[in-house]
Amino acid sequence: MRKNIGLTIISGLVFAFLFIPLLIIVITSFGEGSTITFPISGFTLKWYQNVFQSETFTASFKVSFQISMIATVLALLVGIPAAYALSRHSVRGKKLIKGFFLSPTVVPGIVVGYSLFQFLVISLRIPVFQGLLFGHFLISLPYAIRVIGSSLEQFDFSVEEVAWTLGCSKIKAFFKIVLPNITSGIFASFMLAFINSFNNIPVSMFLSGPGVRTLPTAILNYMEYYYDPTVSAVSVLLMIGTIVLMLLIEKTIGLSSVSK
Amino acid sequence: MGKKLPWMLLTPGLVLLVLFLALPLARIFLPTIFDGQLSFDHYINFFQDEYNMRIFVRTLKISVIAALISIVLGVPTAYFISRCGKAWKSILMALSMFPLLTNPVVRSFAWIVILGRTGVINTFLTSTGILQQPLTLLYTEFSILVGTIYLFLPIMIITLVGVMENIETDIVEAAETLGANKLIAFVKVILPLSVPGIIVGSVLVFTGSLTAYTTPQLLGGNRNMMMSTFIYQRAMSVGDWTGASVIAAIMVVTTFIVMKGMNKVAEKLDRREGQDA
Numbered sequence: 199m200r201k202n203i204g205l206t207i208i209s210g211l212v213f214a215f216l217f218i219p220l221l222i223i224v225i226t227s228f229g230e231g232s233t234i235t236f237p238i239s240g241f242t243l244k245w246y247q248n249v250f251q252s253e254t255f256t257a258s259f260k261v262s263f264q265i266s267m268i269a270t271v272l273a274l275l276v277g278i279p280a281a282y283a284l285s286r287h288s289v290r291g292k293k294l295i296k297g298f299f300l301s302p303t304v305v306p307g308i309v310v311g312y313s314l315f316q317f318l319v320i321s322l323r324i325p326v327f328q329g330l331l332f333g334h335f336l337i338s339l340p341y342a343i344r345v346i347g348s349s350l351e352q353f354d355f356s357v358e359e360v361a362w363t364l365g366c367s368k369i370k371a372f373f374k375i376v377l378p379n380i381t382s383g384i385f386a387s388f389m390l391a392f393i394n395s396f397n398n399i400p401v402s403m404f405l406s407g408p409g410v411r412t413l414p415t416a417i418l419n420y421m422e423y424y425y426d427p428t429v430s431a432v433s434v435l436l437m438i439g440t441i442v443l444m445l446l447i448e449k450t451i452g453l454s455s456v457s458k
Numbered sequence: 459m460g461k462k463l464p465w466m467l468l469t470p471g472l473v474l475l476v477l478f479l480a481l482p483l484a485r486i487f488l489p490t491i492f493d494g495q496l497s498f499d500h501y502i503n504f505f506q507d508e509y510n511m512r513i514f515v516r517t518l519k520i521s522v523i524a525a526l527i528s529i530v531l532g533v534p535t536a537y538f539i540s541r542c543g544k545a546w547k548s549i550l551m552a553l554s555m556f557p558l559l560t561n562p563v564v565r566s567f568a569w570i571v572i573l574g575r576t577g578v579i580n581t582f583l584t585s586t587g588i589l590q591q592p593l594t595l596l597y598t599e600f601s602i603l604v605g606t607i608y609l610f611l612p613i614m615i616i617t618l619v620g621v622m623e624n625i626e627t628d629i630v631e632a633a634e635t636l637g638a639n640k641l642i643a644f645v646k647v648i649l650p651l652s653v654p655g656i657i658v659g660s661v662l663v664f665t666g667s668l669t670a671y672t673t674p675q676l677l678g679g680n681r682n683m684m685m686s687t688f689i690y691q692r693a694m695s696v697g698d699w700t701g702a703s704v705i706a707a708i709m710v711v712t713t714f715i716v717m718k719g720m721n722k723v724a725e726k727l728d729r730r731e732g733q734d735a
Contacts, residue, residue, distance in 0.1 A: 205537065205538045206538065208531070208535065208538070209534065209535045209538040209539070212531050212532075212534075212535045212611070213535075213550075213553060215531075215608070216554070216608070217553070219565070219569060219571075219608065220560070220565075220568060222568060222571055222572065222578060223564065223567065223568050223571065226571060233576070234576075235576065235581070236571065236578045236581060276470050276471045276474060277471065279467035279468075279470070279471075280468050280470075280471040282467060283463070283464035283465075283467035283468050284464075284468070286464070287464035289464045289465070295468065295472070298472070298475060299471060299475065301475075301479065302479060304713070304717075305479070305483070305710060306668075306669035306686065306706075306710065306713060307669065308669060308671045308686040308690065308706070308709075309483075309669075309689070309710055310479070312486065312689055312690075312693055312702060312706055313479075313482035313483050313486045313706070314478065314482050315693070316482060316485060316486050317478075317481065317482035317485055318482075321485070332478050333478075335474070335478070336474075336475075336478050339471065339474075343471075393559055396561075397560075397561045399562060399671060399672045400671040400672075400686070403671070403690065404690075404693075404694075414561055414562075414563050414672075417561075418563055418672070418675070421563075421567065421570075425570075429567060430567075430571075433564040433567060433568075436560065436561050436564055437560055437564065440559045441556070443559070444552065444555065444559065453548070453551065453555060454548070457555055457620075
């Protein structure tokens with residue numbers, strides 16, 4: 199098809215709008231000045247060194263990684279059986295139940311965070327780490343249900359039935375036949391849930407406590423006091439993390455399978 | 459066993475959802491309408507207060523404008539992407555996804571660097587002598603709006619590409635063969651077929667903007683609060699827990715009404731199209 203000039207220009211401007219701000223962050227992370235300036239003067243890597251030496255950032259990264267990892271795995275452990283039950287069996291009120299499972303995405307994150315803060319922190323006085331974990335489990339669960347649900351819908355369950363008639367137990371058939379067929383769905387939901395949990399702010403804001411905070415809220419907190427290129431450097435590191443995850447997804451199941 | 463098995467598989471999830479979602483929500487919302495007896499005074503008071511109303515209206519206004527601008531910028535871009543060859547299409551889709559997967563703190567921070575008093579724009583304007591005094595761009599409704607559009611435009615683009623991909627190129631070519639120029643073919647053929655995508659995208663952008671926390675927090679400051687930053691401020695700085703719950707409830711209801719309303723519109727359009735065909 200012949201390309202339309204106007205269309206090309208608008209699209210070019212839109213992508214410039216999307217990427218120039220990120221590019222500016224990358225550039226400012228190398229500046230020598232003690233506050234962020236653009237254009238920069240000099241060239242230094244000391245802000246990156248600053249990030250790795252900062253207790254706040256390294257400790258909160260560890261917390262973030264652990265929370266997102268455990269929460270996502272828990273969400274999958276709870277979500278896979280539920281998604282299987284919902285697509286394999288006729289359960290009364292199926293639509294309602296599925297809606298309930300997906301509802302953490304409908305309720306705004308800030309409201310989820312606030313209600314959990316009231317419940318877990320104020321009423322139950324649950325330790326900070328566990329509180330964060332429950333909050334992140336909640337926001338990860340819908341991804342497990344939705345993505346694995348849709349890959350189960352593609353699966354031809356008559357294969358499973360054949361296994362049963364051939365003498366395979368139900369549990370064995372599930373692990374040997376069903377699970378291997380939905381691995382890409384499981385991987386996709388794992389990645390989506392992990393990324394969303396790792397990037398989450400509103401839930402973590404409410405549930406963080408003294409000494410235990412996630413990386414994004416630690417950055418937010420840091421920015422209240424300092425405006426130096428350390429923030430740029432940590433942003434660049436996060437962007438590199440995003441690129442690595444995207445490459446990983448592209449090489450395994452293809453990016454298009456998570457964009458839908 | 460046949461009947462019990464699915465429930466056994468569903469129970470852990472259901473229990474955890476009741477425990478960590480339904481119960482906590484009920485716990486914050488119940489006191490706002492029931493205090494010995496049923497009363498909506500908290501809500502009436504909220505909407506009678508001029509300060510609260512300003513925040514509510516600002517939130518709606520910014521969300522509507524963000525959705526509209528995302529449509530204006532997203533439609534042509536998505537159309538462009540959907541007409542690209544396979545290789546370019548996947549590159550451009552990956553480029554649209556990248557900001558979406560990048561932390562919102564990073565994406566808001568970028569606009570502080572650009573719009574701040576010593577930011578990119580002001581440095582440029584004052585150093586070239588165009589302006590003597592730097593402009594106040596940051597901590598305004600404008601900066602929230604820019605940050606919000608920046609946050610959600612990729613969602614609009616990706617949603618629209620998904621819909622536009624499925625429009626047959628033959629239809630456009632047919633329109634052009636029959637004498638329509640490119641613009642008319644676009645307006646009369648592509649646009650109407652993209653309406654379902656535009657609606658889905660708008661709902662995502664609107665509800666996203668309505669509930670976003672990080673962007674108004676970083677780019678709006680305390681003087682330009684949105685509903686979500688208002689909740690946090692009420693709860694954590696003032697300790698007004700009922701107040702925070704009232705705002706939370708209004709936010710949930712508004713989101714719900716908009717989602718249901720737009721879905722109704724989409725259904726109606728679907729039916730009309732069905733009759734046409």
